[in-house]
Amino acid sequence: MTNTLVKVCGLSTPETVDAAVDAGADYIGLVHFAPSPRHVTLDQAARLRARVPMTTKVVLLLVNEQPVPTAQAVDAVKPDVVQFHGGETPEWLALLKGAMPQEVWKAYGVRDAGSLESALKFRGAVDRVLYDSAKGALPGGNGLAIDWSLLAAHRHELAWGLAGGLTPDNVADAIRQTGAPLVDASSGLESAPGVKDVDRIRAFVQAARQA
């Protein structure tokens, strides 16, 4: 058994939210980003959020939102964490972190070891950095893994998590190789883009727990 925290992201139906909660996910993620096949409106997100017990934390994912829509989204959904998955700056995220009670996470695209050094610019500005692939058509949710050996070799100074291309089949290896304190999956738990598979959700949480 590992202590690795598990996040299941990109949920958009009551059934899949319930499946992730029942499987024991620590975090469930709701994507509010119109170009994504996992996009939920603020109204949908608020209704999904209302199903989640306090034992599971809710992450609202935003991409390059302006200040007013960010505040409106947080107010409507009342998440525990806001994950920013675009080109948000440390200065802007530090301001937000000081102004709201929610945790602030920043997804950061990893290309090489230098990426892990440059992520240090978010030190103090966010509560966690989520390393994801820097490639793909969308800012995230592309199912592309990063080079795990970079994370294994790195002396981590930031609270962090591993995202990008994780599936029920590779998550145990990913945890063993990187020592990730948190793992996050979305497209690897789907039968088609945006369509989560409850069996894959359960298998992912179980595989991460047993790594």
Ligand SMILES: O=C(O)c1ccccc1N[C@@H]1O[C@H](COP(=O)(O)O)[C@@H](O)[C@H]1O
């Ligand atoms: O899921 C999306 O469509 C998405 C869109 C825009 C930004 C981020 C998005 N997803 C997040 O990306 C990572 C990795 O996803 P994957 O497991 O490789 O599919 C994860 O945090 C997703 O929630």
